[in-house]
Amino acid sequence: MELLANLQLGFEIALTLQNILYCLVGVFLGTLIGVLPGIGPVATIAMLLPATFTLPPVSALIMLAGIYYGAQYGGSTTAILVNLPGEASSVVTCLDGYAMARQGRAGPALAIAALGSFFAGTVSTLILAMFAPPLAEIAFKFGPAEYFSLMVLGLIAAIVLAHGSLINAIAMILLGLLLGLVGADTNTGQFRFTFGLPQLTDGIGFVVVAMGLFGFSEIIANLERRAKREVVMAKITSLFPTRDDLKASWKAVLRGTGIGALLGILPGGGATLGSFAAYALEKKVAKDPTRFGKGAIEGVAGPESANNAGAQTSFIPLLTLGIPTNAVMALMIGAMTIHGITPGPQVMTERPELFWGMIASMWIGNLLLVVLNLPLIGIWVKLLSVPYRILYPAILLFSCIGVYSLNNSAVDVALALAFGFLGYLFIKFDCEPAPLLLGFVLGPMMEENLRRALLLSRGDPTVFVTRPLSLALLVAAAALLVIVVVPAVRRKRAEAFQE
């Protein structure tokens, strides 16, 4: 019953007044930015990072994690009520959620989304607690060759699961890897790509990159689109789902949780992928698929459970292997590093209070979200009527202050500006920025492990295929790549992202 003892330790940490408070702040902010389109969890976490400097690491990580899964709740609220996905992961919720709202059933849709999310959150907290320790056990057996192969697998999976052109995604990763190498080389001290700037000797800050690519460029693109946001508020008559609603949705919640949790663990996964897959699955198993798009409650229950499950299980690779699987996790690595924690399997053994405290806080956060959000729906919808022209200058200011105060460096702000421009070009040319950020975080780690692996093997490159674990990882990566290049799968993939 080690699990129980561990969870008990976790709850003792998470249930201190201070940590409950930071958890609350996190999920509240998460919901807020989830409601507001045009600002996502990546930019928000980057913005808030400097503010967590003075906090104890546990509290800081609890708050930042809360922002991510809180955003999933907020995104669904606006998707259902005003047909506007606040986050990419709630795009599919619009289809049936808004249809339900138009039929006057906004209340039950919101309630099912919240309850489904809570159930999914509870289950994935348990999954995290059960599967993280054995996975970390395996990770301890990893040598540099295995780590290198694992990162290759992770990056390939990120490419496969990203939407848009494959070859562009590979190029984005390579560019990210290169950007990650800027600064003094760890082995020799040689300055690389610093262009004589002393501010670059420590490398480019990941907040700088993230804020430019995800924050600034988004603002410019939003201003261009200038889409009219008409808020047609659906009336909420009753929050309670009928007995039929519950009967129709409990299986969808189970399926959504399962598929979301599974896809969340995969590199490149996370919340968005799970919700799309869950919607497709619900449509497939339904007796009458034509109901979908016209207010089928399963179409809300499945994806909403899936995105929340995925948001949480995507912490598993981060906490056990120290490898980020999506852009938010890449930022979490940065947050841990700032607080002097090296992400990896040793976190669990060396800092159990941090590990288990974070896990326990996720369950508490989910509980807070259910309790808080249903009564607060009115406020969230009001917020939507704040026009973007008021919102974006404020976002701009917070972003600039956030980037500046990380190192008290005006050069960082100027660099973020440059990345903003680059990110804007990438939006124009249809290149996903997420693989770049992943590559950026993994760049130095990959080089280090490649060097070490080849040093240990005396320069023999076959080390990657003669060690069984490493070989298995590489085979998996190759298989993934082959699968997507096959035309039939390729078409399917395009379809899946179209929906």
Add this chain to the structure above:
Amino acid sequence: MSISIRSPRDFCAGLIFLFFGALAAYIARDYPMGSAVRMGPGYFPYLLGILLALLGVVICIKSLVAHGERIESASLRALLLVLGAIGVFAGTIESAGIVIATALLVGIGAAASPESRLREVVVLIVFMLALAVGLFTYGLGLPFKIFPI
């Protein structure tokens, strides 16, 4: 048959990748390469740079063959004013202090949207100044200079 760009988006993306890849490889050439056993600081970046440049070329060639969407028209006003506002903030924060930097950032930034109204922007600036000084400088204790002197 004349060669024409059929997918302008991919063509431009390819050019960016080619540029960064070639630049990285060119610069990395000057760093010690080492050997596979003892990799020098130039080894990995040189490899990555070459790969990236090659991919850029492939993407460019592909854009001559496969059709793709046109590049959406850009709003120069949004682009220049948002980036300009950030640049002005970066340039003034250390010399002129948080008050002037904030006012300029919000003012110039707000001008990027054609929907902004003067009266709203003034109120917004005052509100943001209160936040920047009250919350960030005093509340969170960030080490900003408040005024130029």
